[in-house]
Amino acid sequence: MLSKRPVILTGFIGCLLISLSACANSTNSEALERSLAADPKLKDNPAAFGLPSQNNSPNETLIALPSDFPSEIPVYPEAQLQEVTPPTPDPNQGQILRWTTSDPSNSVQSFYQKEFQSNNWEIVSQPTETEEGAVPPTDILVARQNNLKVTVSIQSGSGSNSFISTPSPTPATAANSPASSAASTTQFTIQYVRDGSAAAPSSSNSEVATQPTTEATTDKPGSPSQPSVFTDINKAPQELRQYVENLAALGVLSLNSGGSKSNSAAGEQFEPNKTITRRQYARWLVAANNQIYANSPGKQIRLASTDVQPAFQDIPRSDPDFPAIQGLAEAGLIPSRLTGDATAVLFRPDAPLTRENLILWKVPLDTRQTLPTASVDAVKQTWGFQDAGKTEPKALRAVLADFQNGELANIRRVFGYTTLFQPKKPVTRAEAAAAVWYFGAEGEGVSAQDALQSQRQQSQPSAVSTPEPSPSSSPNQ
Incomplete structure (x- = not known):
């Protein structure tokens, strides 16, 4: 029975061919041809069948980067x-480029953060x-390299951004652009401007003669300075008053960034009981150390x-405080990425400034050696602090090392006798001054009072010799 199927199939095909040849010139043949022909609409609109269209964006052209676009961006x-927005006469505006991508905004942000770093x-x-409710939300990343400043403004979705408004799509482009594609588009701008003053080197010694006004009013941290005149030192606690007076006479208690001198001959307010900031303490720490060790370059902190x-x-x-703060970091005196602290x-x-940071930054300049390992129990046994467990582990080592300095320990000089260290408590200006009044280990350190005596002796032309400063100096002697 299976052998009969090929015969039947062959006969059917033969009959079909005879029928087609018989009506080749008839109207039925034309109808049959039209029914089997391709749809002419597919020729005019291949996108209807899912084929790519070559005429979707007849006006689309590629925009070239500006000729001055920095290669480092x-x-x-x-x-x-x-x-590309042409630059304006405003030198702070710079050039602005608007970009789009189908990637999410967090990918763009992550890319630029990693590239810049x-x-x-x-x-x-x-x-x-940007503030809550802004449409659309925009993330702004600002970076600088030498005199080039770049601002990347990233937003998700279509619309306008903080720099350039995005034109609304035309009906023609809207018809060819699916709504889902527009909703997933990320727009961002790159604004770049070169600032000639950003990378300008600081005034050198050869420029002092041509710019006497600037050099006379601004001192680098740690450089010789004019004595400060404060009218409210009497408001400092009596135990700390002499420390402030000695350091003010050395000219290291600058209250303004960069050592700017705002106090006149009539004096200014020191506000000894006001909380000191981390910036101010870093500035004083460098200035006091370098002034007290003016004759010992090997013990100075390099700016x-x-x-x-x-x-x-x-x-x-x-x-303005970059030289001092960066100098402390490069010397390994404060935690930073340079010391391997990824969180700093x-x-x-x-x-x-907190008490634990005051001690953490200062003690290494006293011991001039690696801080010892420490535990909460060890600090409790030495200092008797009831709250030793609240101190950060790094600061705990400095607290223990400070105890080895005996009566010249910073904690004793600044806070007196106490069974509570209160590591997170803010430090006052007078307390910070007491800390930087003396540097060194017991028996071989130098105080601000010693430095003042040395300055006076060196300024006297009739002096035959300069005696060594007494390491046991105290403000009461």
């Missing part, structure tokens, strides 16, 4: 340049979302150059 690999850009400000990569994201090269990326210059 990273370009997101999946982004397409949409618009890996290529030694200075992060001026981290991405911060950092503005050419180095900042150790902290919130202390850029342009910060921010210095928080305007935050209050």
Whole structure:
């Protein structure tokens, strides 16, 4: 029975061919041909069948980068340049480029953060979302390298951004652009401007003669300075008053960033009981150490150059206290990425200085050696602090080392006798002054009073010899 199937199939095909040939010139043949022909609409609109269309964007052209676009600015690999805004007469405006990508906004943000960090850009400000309710939300990342400042403004979805408004799509393009594609588009702008003053070197010694006014009113941290005149030192606790007076006479208690002298001959307010900031203490620490050890260059803290990569994201090269704070970081005296502390990326210059940080930064300048290992029990047994467990482990080592300095320990000189260290308590200006009044180990240290006596003796031309400063000096002697 299976052998009969090929015969039947052959006969059917033969009958079909005879029928077609018989009506080749008839109207039935034309109808049959039309029914089997391809749909002419598919020729005019291949997209209807899912085929790519060559006429979707007849007016689309590629926009080239500006000729002055800096090669050091990273370009997101999946982004397409949409618009270039010509520079304006305003030198702070710079050039603005608008880009789009189908990638999510967090991918764009992550790309630029990594590129800037890996290529030694200075992060001026981290991405911060605009105020709640803004449409659309925008994240802004600002970075600087030498005199080039770049602002990346990232937003998700279509619409306008903080720099350039995006034109509404035309009906023709809207018809060819699926709604889902527009909703997933990320737009961002790159604004770049070169600031000639950003990378300007600081005034050198050869410029002092041509710029006497600037050099006379501004001192670098740690450099010789004119004595400070304060009218309210009497408001300081009596036990700390002499420390403030000695340091003011040395000219190291600058209240303004960069050592700017705002106090007149009539004096200014020191506000000894006011909380000191981390920035101010770092400035005093460097200035006092370098002034007290003016005749010992090997014990001075080197001020950092503005050419180095900042150790902290919130202390850029342009910060007036950058040389002192960066110098402390490069000397390993304060925790930073340079000491392997991955969490110390921010210095928080305007935050209050705490007791534990006062000791942590100061004690290494006294011992001039590695801090000992410490435990809570060891600190309790030596100092008798009931709250030793509240102190950070790093600071705990400095607290224990400070005990070895006997009566010249910073804790005794600053806080007196106490069974509570209160490590997180803010420090006052008078207390900070007491801490930086003396440097060194017991029996071989130098005080601000010693430094003043040495200065007076050196300024006397009739002096035959300069006696060594007494390591046991105290403000009451």
